[in-house]
Amino acid sequence: MIKVDEKGFYGKFGGAYIPEMLYPNVEELKNNYERIMESDDFKKEFHSLLKDYVGRPTPLYFAERLSKQYGAKIYLKREDLCHTGAHKVNNTIGQIILAQKLGKKRIIAETGAGQHGVATATVCALMGMDCTVYMGEIDMERQKPNVERMRILGAKVVPATSGSKTLKDATNEALRQWISNPVDTHYIIGSVVGPHPYPEMVARFQSVISEEIKYQLKEKEGRENPDIVIACVGGGSNAAGAFYHYYNTPEVRLAAVEAGGLGVKSGKSAATTALGTPGVLHGSKTLLMQTVDGQVVEPHSISAGLDYPGIGPVHAHLFDSGRGEFYAVDDEDAMKAGIELSRLEGIIPAIESAHALSALKQIKFDASDIIVVNLSGRGDKDLDTYIKWGGY
Amino acid sequence: MNRIDQLFKTKTEGVLSIYFTAGFPQLEDTLPIMEALEASGADIIEIGMPYSDPVADGPTIQESNKVALDNGMSMKQLFEQLKDMRETVSLPVVLMGYLNPIMQYGMEAFCKKCQEVGVDGLILPDLPMQQYLDEYKELFDQYDLRNTFLVSPQTSEERIKEIDQKSDGFIYMVSSHSITGAKSGISDEQVAYFDRVKAMNLKNPRLIGFGISDHATYTTASSFSNGAIIGSAFIKVLQNAENLQQDIKKYIQAVKQG
Numbered sequence: 224m225i226k227v228d229e230k231g232f233y234g235k236f237g238g239a240y241i242p243e244m245l246y247p248n249v250e251e252l253k254n255n256y257e258r259i260m261e262s263d264d265f266k267k268e269f270h271s272l273l274k275d276y277v278g279r280p281t282p283l284y285f286a287e288r289l290s291k292q293y294g295a296k297i298y299l300k301r302e303d304l305c306h307t308g309a310h311k312v313n314n315t316i317g318q319i320i321l322a323q324k325l326g327k328k329r330i331i332a333e334t335g336a337g338q339h340g341v342a343t344a345t346v347c348a349l350m351g352m353d354c355t356v357y358m359g360e361i362d363m364e365r366q367k368p369n370v371e372r373m374r375i376l377g378a379k380v381v382p383a384t385s386g387s388k389t390l391k392d393a394t395n396e397a398l399r400q401w402i403s404n405p406v407d408t409h410y411i412i413g414s415v416v417g418p419h420p421y422p423e424m425v426a427r428f429q430s431v432i433s434e435e436i437k438y439q440l441k442e443k444e445g446r447e448n449p450d451i452v453i454a455c456v457g458g459g460s461n462a463a464g465a466f467y468h469y470y471n472t473p474e475v476r477l478a479a480v481e482a483g484g485l486g487v488k489s490g491k492s493a494a495t496t497a498l499g500t501p502g503v504l505h506g507s508k509t510l511l512m513q514t515v516d517g518q519v520v521e522p523h524s525i526s527a528g529l530d531y532p533g534i535g536p537v538h539a540h541l542f543d544s545g546r547g548e549f550y551a552v553d554d555e556d557a558m559k560a561g562i563e564l565s566r567l568e569g570i571i572p573a574i575e576s577a578h579a580l581s582a583l584k585q586i587k588f589d590a591s592d593i594i595v596v597n598l599s600g601r602g603d604k605d606l607d608t609y610i611k612w613g614g615y
Numbered sequence: 616m617n618r619i620d621q622l623f624k625t626k627t628e629g630v631l632s633i634y635f636t637a638g639f640p641q642l643e644d645t646l647p648i649m650e651a652l653e654a655s656g657a658d659i660i661e662i663g664m665p666y667s668d669p670v671a672d673g674p675t676i677q678e679s680n681k682v683a684l685d686n687g688m689s690m691k692q693l694f695e696q697l698k699d700m701r702e703t704v705s706l707p708v709v710l711m712g713y714l715n716p717i718m719q720y721g722m723e724a725f726c727k728k729c730q731e732v733g734v735d736g737l738i739l740p741d742l743p744m745q746q747y748l749d750e751y752k753e754l755f756d757q758y759d760l761r762n763t764f765l766v767s768p769q770t771s772e773e774r775i776k777e778i779d780q781k782s783d784g785f786i787y788m789v790s791s792h793s794i795t796g797a798k799s800g801i802s803d804e805q806v807a808y809f810d811r812v813k814a815m816n817l818k819n820p821r822l823i824g825f826g827i828s829d830h831a832t833y834t835t836a837s838s839f840s841n842g843a844i845i846g847s848a849f850i851k852v853l854q855n856a857e858n859l860q861q862d863i864k865k866y867i868q869a870v871k872q873g
Contacts, residue, residue, distance in 0.1 A: 230745070240714060242671040242740040243765040244789055246774070385677050386667065398670045399794045405769050406792070503715045503741065504668065516689040517719030518667040 225470035225537070225546060231419020234544055236510075236536035239418035240503045244402045248410075249506075251325065253420045259324050260317070260427065272316050273431060276349070277306045279313075281432075283439035283595070288567040293583045294590050298449070299570070299598045300436055302461065309573060309600030310429060310461045311342035315411055317428035319346040322409035329353045329408040333397040335362055335390030335457075336527030337369025338573075338600060339413030344378035354378040357396040359389035362527060369604060387521045390531055394505050414458025415535030418506030422463075422535050429464025436595055437468055450592040451476040454599065455579040456549075457493070457529035459538045461599035466541075476548060479538060480582040482524030483551035493522035494551040495534040496542045504532070510539040525554035525608060526574040528600075552581040560584075561602060562615045573600030574608060618707035618735045619761045619784045622658060623820045623841065630842025631833065631871065632659035632822055633849050634711060636679040637696070638688030639665075640853055645696045648853070649704050651860045655867035657706065659822075661738065661844065664693060664712030671740045673796035675847040679854075690720045694728050701733040709763070709784075711738040722751060726758040736761035736784045748781060763787050768808040772815065779817040788812060788840060790825045796847025801826070801835050809839035830873035845870065 231237045231253075239249055259265050273279040281301045290297040302310035315332075322330060330347050333356070334340030340356040347354035356373055360382040363370050373380050382388075383396040394416075401410045415422040415429075437447040452469060454462035456479045469475040484492035492498060495510050502511035504519060512520040512532040524530045534542075541547030552560075557574055560581035565571045572580065576599045588594060602609065609615070622630065633652055637645045649660050665683040669676060700708070710729065717725050717739070729737070737760055742751070744764060755762050761784025766775050768791060779786060790805055812821065823836035824844030836843035849866070856862040 238746065239743060240741045240746070241743065243744075243770065243778075244671070244767040244792070246743075247769045247771070385674070386681070391668065395668055395670050399673070402671065403793050405767075500719075502718060503713075505670075506741075511715070513715070513719065515719065516691070517716030518684060519715075 225540065227419070227423045231423070233537045233540035235501070236508050236539040236543070237419055237422060238508050239506055240508065241418045241506045242402065244405065248401065248405050249418050255325060256321060256420055256424050259321055265320060265324065268320050269317055273313065277312050277316065278304060279431065280435045280439070281305060283436060283443065285443065286568050289564065292567060295588050296593045297583070298440070298593070298595045300432060300465065300595055302432065302597060302599045303570070303572065303576065303601035307342050307345050308603060309338045309342070310432065310464060311339045311413060312345065313431055313464065314413065314425050314428040314460060315339070315342040315346045318409070318411045319350050319352065322411070323350065325409065327407055327409040329355070329404065330411055331355050331357065331397050331400050331408055332411045332413060333357050333390065333393040334413065335359070335393065335530060336604065337362070337366040337373065338528060338604065340378070340380070341369055341372050341376070343411050343413070344373040344376035347378060348376045355400070356380050357383050357393040357400065359383045359387070359393045361388040362390065362393070366527060366604070390527070391519065398505065414460040415463045415537055416458040416505055416507065416533060422507065422537055425460055426463035426467055426537060429460050430467035432461070432464035432597065433466065433468035436465065440593070440595070444593060448472055448475050449595045451478055451586065451588060451594045452597065453478040453480060453579045453582055453586070453594060454597040455480045455529060455575045456534060456538055457482070457531045457575065458533070459535040461597050463535060463537055465595070465597040470546070477541060477546065478548045478550060478582060478586055479541065480550045480552055480579045482526055482529035482578055483553040484523040486553055487551050491523035492551070493524040493529050493531065495532065496549045497551055499534070507536045509533050509536045510542065525557065526578065528573070528575040529578065550582045550585050552578040556581045556584070558609070558612045558614060561609065570598070571602035572598055573602050574605045576600055617759055617761060619659070619709070622707050623785065626658065627820065627841050629837045630658045630820070630822060632661050632842065632844040633657045633867070634661040634663060634844060634846035635849055635853060636663040636665055636676065636683050637693045638683035638686045639679045639850070640682065642686040642688060644859065645693070646700060647859060648863065649700060651863040652867065653704050653706050655864040656871060657867055658842065659707045659709060660704070661709045661711050664690060664710055664716060666713040666716055669713060671794055673794040673847060675796040675850050679850045690716055690725070694732060697732040697734070707735045708733065709736040709738055710734055714739055714741050723754055726754045726760060729760055730758040734760065736763060738763045738787060740765055744778060744781065765789050766812070768792060768805070775812060775815060775817070779819050782819060785820045785822050785841070786817065787844065788821050788823045790823050790827070790836070793825055795825055801832060806839070813839055830870050833870050
């Protein structure tokens with residue numbers, strides 16, 4: 224059974240390893256999020272915004288030419304068509320309504336590639352709330368257009384200048400700022416990471432993805448359950464959303480695809496389940512890329528959204544328990560899969576999502592299988608990377 | 616007898632605890648700094664075990680962690696450096712650090728090693744109280760290690776009472792909403808919080824840390840508690856030191872005597 228327990232654990236992973244200074248905030252969230260999320264008030268606002276503002280439900284698209292190429296029935300869950308270009312906004316909409324109901328005045332967030340930062344800046348603009356986004360100095364350089372998008376939306380973007388100056392450090396910085404401003408500030412974490420209740424809360428906001436897949440597949444195929452769901456995993460929020468309503472349906476295979484970087488054994492990788500060992504980072508016990516001394520190792524992926532040394536605790540548990548299948552896709556193969564989808568279906572995917580597509584080459588399936596690939600984001604933000612890579 | 620217990624038995628006012636990062640500024644400075652602190656009149660030595668992701672620390676201590684790691688500091692190296700410390704250092708020694716490196720070393724092996732070299736207590740900011748009670752308290756007790764928890768202005772009275780009841784050694788009062796080294800000076804709001812906790816008559820002694828940097832802040836903090844903890848300001852002294860022994864002595868005396 225894949226389910227979070229009272230202390231915030233999925234099997235051996237999860238929990239809330241936080242400094243005492245954050246205890247009141249995390250406790251407040253833990254004691255209120257379910258009650259608020261289950262209230263009619265919240266549900267009404269959340270679903271109305273998802274429908275009219277985000278553009279949900281997103282289509283479940285039968286990709287005919289891709290299907291022919293791989294010899295199975297392949298559907299794409301089109302999260303790339305969400306407002307702001309990725310699934311991230313499902314979570315930020317949920318969390319900002321929650322923050323308002325908790326009486327918070329300010330929002331902080333971390334971002335890697337900038338997708339979660341943009342999704343947060345967007346909902347803050349929508350709700351008229353003060354927004355500060357922490358972003359690694361190197362990522363700010365790499366992802367300039369998203370930095371400007373956030374600024375246009377009225378957010379303040381603050382460089383994280385410590386450590387490797389990327390997502391991990393932006394998260395450290397956001398946590399430090401939360402410690403320093405605990406009373407009026409809500410921290411919108413962008414993935415299924417962080418101290419309990421964040422991983423479960425974010426997964427529940429994202430679970431709208433598998434909720435829709437179920438009824439959409441029923442309409443198209445007369446059955447709710449595909450044979451395989453495929454999603455990429457950095458922290459793992461889109462995967463958690465796509466898997467959520469199938470966690471405990473064992474006949475549905477859950478395929479999680481990590482970033483192999485330059486190769487799992489190259490020393491330049493972000494394949495956490497292949498390379499990680501149990502440890503504690505950013506408030507939860509999970510699998511973590513680290514040295515034998517317990518220092519966190521810098522990951523590498525061509526996709527900034529997968530460039531994270533940990534993984535959400537639920538995914539660590541899916542791996543550990545054998546419920547999930549884990550694959551690693553290298554930079555090069557992901558780029559090729561991105562070009563392939565562009566040519567076969569006229570959809571330029573985010574490089575993150577291209578990892579999930581490339582896994583079709585590794586995963587064993589039958590010709591009669593129905594496969595859903597969660598297309599978590601669109602490739603507009605990655606044009607620079609596509610251009611630099613060439614190969615098309 | 617545990618040296619922390621011993622200390623608070625005889626000294627209940629103006630206890631001065633000094634934090635520094637192991638292996639900073641140079642890898643081999645750990646023991647010489649401890650000896651200088653002992654010679655200068657500090658009361659507790661708090662040694663930071665460097666970590667790549669110290670979320671409760673501000674820029675000064677973050678930087679010292681990074682330098683120490685670049686110098687090659689590790690848990691193994693630290694215990695090697697501390698192995699004969701009790702020949703020259705008699706002050707209570709507390710190790711401060713984050714959970715992950717300790718988990719990789721192995722909690723029991725770590726506790727055992729602490730007792731072997733003569734460590735008296737631990738401060739692990741990201742070890743939650745419940746986890747401590749469920750998984751580690753027995754170990755800490757077995758190896759005679761005192762465990763210090765942090766409380767902040769936001770910590771409820773009920774929670775402070777619970778922490779007091781379930782911890783030993785001393786309570787670390789974080790002086791404000793902040794990470795280490797963020798602010799200096801003490802505001803009226805902070806004074807109200809110090810008074811509030813003082814009035815609770817806790818069983819454990821209390822030391823105030825975060826934002827303590829000089830004689831004035833040390834004196835004020837001490838007037839509301841059993842003493843104060845200095846971290847970032849001392850790291851800056853080490854950063855700029857030309858002669859470690861002399862500069863440490865000068866600084867500690869300035870803090871104590873003004």
